[in-house]
Amino acid sequence: xxxxxxxxVHYGTASFYANKFEGRxxxxxxxxxxxxxxxxxxxxxxxxxVRVTNLRNKxxxxxxxxxxxxxWNPRLIDLSRxxxxxxxxxxxxxxxxxxxxxGKHLPKGLAKD
Numbered sequence: 001x002x003x004x005x006x007x008x009v010h011y012g013t014a015s016f017y018a019n020k021f022e023g024r025x026x027x028x029x030x031x032x033x034x035x036x037x038x039x040x041x042x043x044x045x046x047x048x049x050v051r052v053t054n055l056r057n058k059x060x061x062x063x064x065x066x067x068x069x070x071x072w073n074p075r076l077i078d079l080s081r082x083x084x085x086x087x088x089x090x091x092x093x094x095x096x097x098x099x100x101x102x103g104k105h106l107p108k109g110l111a112k113d
Contacts, residue, residue, distance in 0.1 A: 008100060008101045009098060009099070009101070010043060010044070010076055010098070010099045010101070011055075011076075011096070011097070011098055011099075012043075012075065012076025012077070012096070012097065012099070013074075013075045013076055013094050013095070013096060013097070014052060014054075014075065014076060014077045014078070014079055014087075014089070014094065014095050014096075014097040015075050015077075015078050015079070015093065015094045016078060016079045016080065016081055016083070016084035016089075016093075017032070017034065017040070017078055017079070017081065019081075022034055026040070026066045026067035027040075027046060027066070027067045027068040028046055028047060028066045028067065030066050032067065032080075034080050034081035035080070035081075035082050036080055036082060037061060037062070037063040037064075037080060037082055037083045037086075038063055038064055038065070038066045038067070038079075038083070039052070039064070039065055039066070039067070039077050039078060039079045039080065039083060040065065040066075040067035040068055040069045040077070040078040041065050041068070041069065041076065041077045041078070041099075042068055042071065042073065043076060043077075044065050044077070044099065044101055045065065046065055046066065046067075046068070047064060047065065047066065048065050048101055048102065048103055049062065049064050049065075049101075049102040049103065049104070049105070049106045049110075050062070050063060050064075050065060050077075050099050050100060050101050050102060051099070051100040051102070051110075052077060052079065052083065052087065052097050052098070052099050053097060053098040053099075053100075054087040054088065054096075054097060055095070055096045055097060055098060056089070056095060056096070057087075057088055059087050059088060060087070061079075061083050061086045061087055062106070062110060063079070063080075063083050065077075075094070076097065077099055
């Protein structure tokens, strides 16, 4: 999608997956696990690497988009429980985030969490 290269930073609301999705197939065919650092988005293309930063506490996590959200979901991104826990917002349910899109390949020097 061309707008990603032009606008690699997005701001919006993040939520995290309900446990009912554990073990189900994601849109790219992987088996979803709450323990993996993955996410769903309808704005950021599949298999893109992103850095998600919690704007309340500035904690960030690097993960890959491997699923789509419900078409009417207004949120920017839906994280696995492991990623949400790392960002420390599981008690709140949702949080404002900054999402930096890196593309299909993780840039050298950036490590997966």
